[in-house]
Amino acid sequence: MSRNYAGLSRERIILExxxxxxxxxLGGLSMRRLGDALEVEAMAIYHHFPLGKEQLFxxxxxxxxxxxxxxxxPIEGEESEGTEEPEEDTRPWDVRLTAWADAYRDRLLEFSGxxxxxxxxxxxxxxxxxxxxxxxxxLTEAGLGGEDVERAADALHSYCVxxxxxxxxxxxxxxxxxxxxxxxxxxxxxxALLRGLTS
Amino acid sequence: MSRNYAGLSRERIILExxxxxxxxxLGGLSMRRLGDALEVEAMAIYHHFPLGKEQLFxxxxxxxxxxxxxxxxPIEGEESEGTEEPEEDTRPWDVRLTAWADAYRDRLLEFSGxxxxxxxxxxxxxxxxxxxxxxxxxLTEAGLGGEDVERAADALHSYCVxxxxxxxxxxxxxxxxxxxxxxxxxxxxxxALLRGLTS
DNA sequence: ACCTGAACACCGTTCAAGT
DNA sequence: ACCTGAACACCGTTCAAGT
Numbered sequence: 284m285s286r287n288y289a290g291l292s293r294e295r296i297i298l299e300x301x302x303x304x305x306x307x308x309l310g311g312l313s314m315r316r317l318g319d320a321l322e323v324e325a326m327a328i329y330h331h332f333p334l335g336k337e338q339l340f341x342x343x344x345x346x347x348x349x350x351x352x353x354x355x356x357p358i359e360g361e362e363s364e365g366t367e368e369p370e371e372d373t374r375p376w377d378v379r380l381t382a383w384a385d386a387y388r389d390r391l392l393e394f395s396g397x398x399x400x401x402x403x404x405x406x407x408x409x410x411x412x413x414x415x416x417x418x419x420x421x422l423t424e425a426g427l428g429g430e431d432v433e434r435a436a437d438a439l440h441s442y443c444v445x446x447x448x449x450x451x452x453x454x455x456x457x458x459x460x461x462x463x464x465x466x467x468x469x470x471x472x473x474x475a476l477l478r479g480l481t482s
Numbered sequence: 483m484s485r486n487y488a489g490l491s492r493e494r495i496i497l498e499x500x501x502x503x504x505x506x507x508l509g510g511l512s513m514r515r516l517g518d519a520l521e522v523e524a525m526a527i528y529h530h531f532p533l534g535k536e537q538l539f540x541x542x543x544x545x546x547x548x549x550x551x552x553x554x555x556p557i558e559g560e561e562s563e564g565t566e567e568p569e570e571d572t573r574p575w576d577v578r579l580t581a582w583a584d585a586y587r588d589r590l591l592e593f594s595g596x597x598x599x600x601x602x603x604x605x606x607x608x609x610x611x612x613x614x615x616x617x618x619x620x621l622t623e624a625g626l627g628g629e630d631v632e633r634a635a636d637a638l639h640s641y642c643v644x645x646x647x648x649x650x651x652x653x654x655x656x657x658x659x660x661x662x663x664x665x666x667x668x669x670x671x672x673x674a675l676l677r678g679l680t681s
Numbered sequence: 682a683c684c685t686g687a688a689c690a691c692c693g694t695t696c697a698a699g700t
Numbered sequence: 701a702c703c704t705g706a707a708c709a710c711c712g713t714t715c716a717a718g719t
Contacts, residue, residue: 287703308602314693326694327703335694399598403507405651437648438671442637445644449636452604472637472675479678480671486684513712525713526684534713 289323293331296321297346300339304396344401347394348409376421377477383417384443384473391447398451401444409440425481435480442476488522492530495520496545499538503595543600546593547608575620576676582616583642583672590646597650600643608639624680634679641675 299320303312314336318325332338372379387410391398408415418439422432446469453459460468498519502511513535517524531537571578586609590597607614617638621631645668652658659667 289703291702313691315691324704325692326705329694330702399601402598402601402647402650405655407655434667434670435674437667438641438645438674441644441648441671442641442675443644444647445640445642446637448601448643448647449640451601456604456606468633468636471633472640472679475634475637475678475681476641476671476675477678478681479674479676482674482677482681488684490683512710514710523685524711525686528713529683 287323289321289327291321291323291327291331293342296328296331296339297342300343301346301394301397304343305394308396309399340400341404343397344404345406347390347397348401348406349411372417376424379417380421380439380477381470381473383414383421384439384469387443388447388469391444392450395447395451398448422480425477427481431480438476438480442472446472486522488520488526490520490522490526490530492541495527495530495538496541499542500545500593500596503542504593507595508598539599540603542596543603544605546589546596547600547605548610571616575623578616579620579638579676580669580672582613582620583638583668586642587646587668590643591649594646594650597647621679624676626680630679637675637679641671645671 296317300312300317303316303320313325314328315325318328321328328339329335332342374382391401415436418436419432422435427435450465450469495516499511499516502515502519512524513527514524517527520527527538528534531541573581590600614635617635618631621634626634649664649668
């Protein structure tokens, strides 16, 4: 049936893949099904991801853990088109860290179907350098220094990811807590961890 | 080629599957390859796992998080064949919890290739009721009560799983810490969490 | 009960070809 | 550059059959 300018792009492919994963699970994502959803032959996807499904999986892992995972993301292009300087967050360090952790958790929960993809595929620092700096600054402000900053940042990441895995894992059970209770438990552990790390 | 008493069993199948996963990754496990490794036609596996690969995955998830994940496991059949009573662990609560966390982490690291299987497949309380009781008792002894015990247990599980995911995720990077440093970081966060939970 | 072997529908990927 | 369509090797699973 002749030419087809489907207007495919890496982002459209990733988004559609995430949509399929959300609906039918990770096992329900096939290149052929993805092609159908994009109204394209499956093989067209290989033009944008020449290394195939594995490369697509990596791209999804990066997408899920990337920019938007940053807590208190700046409003896009609403003000200050010219200056790149993000305005200073003047809230106390623990509020900033909690906001980041909440945003990170929300993001992981939103794409919980792709969670198992994140286990073996590491984006270089989730959320990018801005997030890394945010956490680093907050922990420094909390009084940590040297090795302790790295270790505390690792512990925070571990806890956030683990809490989401824990929640997703048990959410189909009978005695599963509702989302408000899950959030409360997440905060309970997070507060404890922050307290312990900075005491 | 006539009959074949392969002596297949669920456990042999699970062990062989874990072996393949360790060698070629989760994506390298196929029913046909598993059959080859067991010197059996792939379809023979369906006699032991009638629901197919999904059921096998579940069984693997249970196996990986099960009995042996208990900290300070009793020496098998060395003494007291008759009495089922496990001897009382008289060490302080934090030592017991740390021992459990270490064993759990070791277990997850040992089967890190199957880690992504654990995200969406929940065994009812990892390690079984004995582990649940161990954690419960230790936290109670630490002075926690009511809701706090459950919340603290959740936080501990979250942290352990998250730490392993975090480690596995970054272990192929350049600046990846060696296993001694990983272990130190794990303990650093664990101590902080325990301190925060019981303060 | 336990395993085989052929069969079916589906899969990821390659490759030559179209525009 | 971007997409198609046929082809190939491999996959999970069903089913009838063997012992």
